[in-house]
Amino acid sequence: MASPRTVRLSCLRPTNTVCVVGTQLLLDVYGCVPPGAVSFEVKRTAGVQATYRHRMVQTEASRNRWPLDSGVEVLVSMDYSSDSLNDNKISVSYYGSEKKDTPLAKARLYFTGVVVSLDVDTSRDGKVNLNRSEQASWTWGSKGQGAILLVNCDREEKCICSGGQDTFNTADLADMSVMYVTTKGPRAAFETHDVVLHITPAEADKVYVYHAIVRKVQEEEAQTSKRVSQDTATESMIRLKHALGDEKLVYKVPLTSPQKNMFFVEGITFPDAGFSGLVSIGVTLMDSSVENIPEVPIFTRNVIFRMTPWIMTPNTLKPVEVFVCSTADNNTFLGELTELVKRAKCKLTICPKVENRGDRWMQDEMEFGYIEDPRKNFPVVLDSPRNRELDVFPFKCLLGPDFGYWTREPEDESEVNSLDSFGNLEVSPPVTVNGKEYPLGRIIFGGTLPTFYGRRMTKVVRDFLYAQQVQSPVELYSDWLIVGHVDEFMTFVPAPSEKGFCLLLASPMACCTLFEEKLKDGHGDALMFKDLDTHQMTIKEILEDKYLIEQNTYVQGCIDWNRGILKKELGLEEKDIIDIPVLFYIPPKDYRAVAFFPDMVNMIVLGKLLGIPKPFGPIINGKCCLEEKVCSLLEPLGLNCTFIDDFSSYHENLGEVHCGTNVRREPFAFKWWNMVA
Template sequence: MYNLADFNQVLLPNEKIATGLKDFDTFENILIYNQEVNFDLWRYLDYKPAFIMFTEIDKCLSVKWGDKPVELNKRYTTADYFKIWTSGGLTIQSNLVSKDMDDKKIIQIIDSQGRKKDFGFYVYRFSILADYYRKGILIDSESSNTDWNWGNENTGPVIMPQCSKEEIPEYRGKFQIKNMDSPINYPDSRKGKVVLILQLHHAIDPQKVMIYNGDGKLIIGGSNVRWSVIQFKTKNDTLDFYAYATQHPDRNFDGLIRIGINFAIKIIENEKEIFIPIYQEVSDSTKNTSKYPFVASVQFRVSPWIMTANTQSPRNLYVSEVPYSYFSQEGYISNQKFIDNLKQVIGDDKVKVIPEKFTRNDPWAQDETKFGYSEMPNKQNLDIILNSPRNRGLDVFPIYNIFELENKGYITCGGTGEKSSLDSFGNLDVTPPFGDYKFGRIYYGGCKDNTNGRRMMQAMREFLDAQIVQKPFQLYTDWLLVGHVDEMMSIIPAPKEISKYGFKILLSSPNRFYEILNSIKDENSIFFKDLCNIQGDKVETTVKNLKNNQELKQFNIKCQEYLDYNRSILIKELQYLDIKELNNDIIDIPALYYPDINSQDNKASAYMPGMVNLVVWENQLLIAKPFGAEVNGKCCMEEYVKSRLETKNLNLKCNFIDDWNAYHIQDGEVHCGTNMLRKPYSDDWWSYIPK
């Protein structure tokens, strides 16, 4: 039910304009076809008679006194009126549209002194056509569309954020306004003219939307402009409009944009036009239509930003060109050998090398950006790159190399809080779809109790939460020096016949490392042969030395406890029943950590290259070469990993790539040094029902 504000209410702030309306014998106002409105009849009387009687009511009008139809020639007292006003008041509804400006629908009353008064109403009918069923077809709404609903069987149109270099017509949120046999003109008020306006709901920040008319002129949004006058040329006329959002949902924006038609009075004050909406904004419950002050309206939802998981088909792999990757006795050496190894596995045409002028010697392609997409109905997908707040050498890469050259979308998210390495995107990933989550769930790392330690920046966490369809959860990674989730786990595809959801989790395991180490009989076998750390000191060691290093072993026992704690989080967040069920879908990958003595609390770094920090390219796995001890002429660590991943059921191929000098000694591995663009999901995000 709508609350109808009469001209007195609308113009009340200006007392000179507000006086005098009660002097008229006939009052003219506006009704909307089939909409029931409250009507404060007593407000229009400049005296309070003992009673009034309704002597005439136009046959197309339904007039109720409370919850009962008004009776002709029945006495209604002032006491009667105020009694029913608290429980609904006098309501009017019309089932006919006015044919022209001479066609007023009349209610006539007579008071206790025999004086008559006519109330005349013009009845209009408008419709907003939009893609309510999300099939790419503009239709008339079957309801008032006061709520946007999730799920394939529900309604609500979609608009895209305008975040690409050029406007893409296919991504327009198109809608139409149709005049359904209504009069072209609108009744005049004493000091202005009643006009029809297209208006944003009062809760919508106009900076978050841009609305264009059919000629491509921006008429609402992008500034403080909240409404625009619209004018039909003829009856049954249709006006075209289209809309974009200026951003994705975030902590200050729920992604819902309501646009409506309203009547307003245009007045001139100080030589400026002022528009005062007739249907005033009303505070009410979220499910009550009176919350929305429009004669017709449409509510859009902004398409969320969606990440893609390792199980999605790959399209391109990005890697930085780093001329000065590391320093050796021969001087500075580039990462070209690493790049060549990538090309050998997946093909030259699939490896996109980010030129040095865009990398500025920043090797960490994963940390600066994360690829995702947004989607309109009919599979109109826009690749959108999310730029992290780390703002190091690669910060120019997404702007110039992706946004400018490839015309993909670009968004950034930051905040005023202190940044840490946990704000880099090696600390941001997403599971494949599972259970109730058709688009998987985003996960990132943080501290254990969310009070003491490092966390991802709040603005980023709230941005990810606001996308809704990939409900994020946090793992514990603050025990790691760099603190990224890709240092301790990754996800690989697997047939559903052998896994609960169609994927396996690879989790770092010091326990597994020591099991393999203790099984080696030749204790003189060498780990990390001929290799040096970043200071140039040799790090090769024997099996015997590793077995006897009790301090290192005790540190890794503690690291294993942290990893087991993360297992318990995965049980809850991935909807496993218990550890046993989860362990069926976890493959332990041997790992060895050492305490970084220069960090607070001796945080952990990878001693042996972290093999979980890998890249999935279809059935090819690109894994950091571990340089383990040789047993029967083969690396013990590589052989173990191949025995678990190169099985008939998994049908995966392990490719061990030397990243020691280019990445490992700088606390990163293969995944850290690369980035992936993958195909979008086949499901429509609006078909998801939030959990």
């Protein structure tokens, strides 16, 4: 409870005050003590409660008179609102040292009890909790409290009406949180007092607050037409007056009579650098009884909202929709991917040539996530700052009703590099690390080594990811790659294990070991890239290429560095990791690596169906030995491996299946606000 407001007394004339139900007032019984007084007595009408605080111990009245030198404090309150102005009273009588019943003087205080309440959904059950005293805090966990705001980043139809009011349909309002300002008490009390909503200047660009005026559609249509359909008659429009936000820091609530005023609160921005995601909205009762004198605050209460974070979805969640581009050279790829998506029973969205403008890298352009409050959730696409030919696709083709859009871009476009494409942005399944739970997984992105100057994801994107809080990011080392994306050497697949998933890591060592086994078995002449219009090499030639082997020894060291980070930050053991055979090479006059053959880690995961880049490895006994090896590693997990030909359309352009596709998935069942911070 807030500190009690002090009320001054006078023995010369009665004092009037308004007392907000549920609050305490501190009576200044010492400010008007008459000469010779040594004790005082408090009497009250039935509507007023009095307690006495002595040495910080609060108690009900247990005696009639109190010594003035005892230091006792008198606290008064009202349990219900008044029926009329000044209908309750307290009198303080002062007595001298002689034992007489006649007081030396009396101070009278007339009370008017009123209700002023600011209420939101603090219990996170989708319902506004009326008259809860403690709403000015926000705590995490299943037993926590505090209201939540969706960031209204989707696009609904809205028309601007005259008089500075916006007309919103029900779809708009579903994205906002309801807030009530409730007043109750004699009307005369509110004629001399104002109820004011307010926010701080620092938070004015984070939310909009609208005062709702409900009018049925048929009332307006009846003025112009006698024909009102039954469907229209059941609809309603809510006109919202912009109360707070932008330059509006204060809003005087119009009180023609005691009432419950409905407000809608709209989140404008996600948590980010310099913004924790918490927003405070206050209501204050102002005494405006004296004309031409500034108002005096006599009561205030705040509520705290937290903006919903943007949440990424890992490979272990159910796929809903697959996105891919149609280009001049990927018909074979599209056909094979389409069959896989049909088997996965997902929706397939193909971005046509006219919209992708030759940009095939659907994964690099955007990342899917979602936002959620206790009432609803909807997907939100995060648009990368790469700004190539696909740049307009997320905004133009995805943004709409209950489908949000967000982007973070640096002011200086020259800061953007390949690591800002979202093939370099992944998220793990839920993990527990040293007893700390991450029920929504952890975001993973690549950068440079801590002791080296190199490429990193741009700061504005990194700051945004860290600010979401619920998927504590992990930064890996990916700058050793030409493209520099984490999806080139790692991915997650579902598995029937205690953790529910396995981490797949690209492994040159595993590939060399496999080839050495085949060489030992007499298959050294088996060709890599047989029947492809590219340079072909036998297993023996690969193993005898000293420079290629040295390059892959270096690459294995880079991947092993990341292996250690992932084991530590995700709480993994070796049994949770599967090494997938992949070779890399470093082109002449370069010092960064790229996949030597289609990188099988760079796959699309659709439930238990995997779309894996076809490696075109050596054919032994009628089977590709690389495909056979990968199947032997993944099929025991209940996974089905489909190898997709992406060689000419993606691999030769320095990407693979995952780079060229994107997947929207169902949200977590776990509610983010139940996390333990």
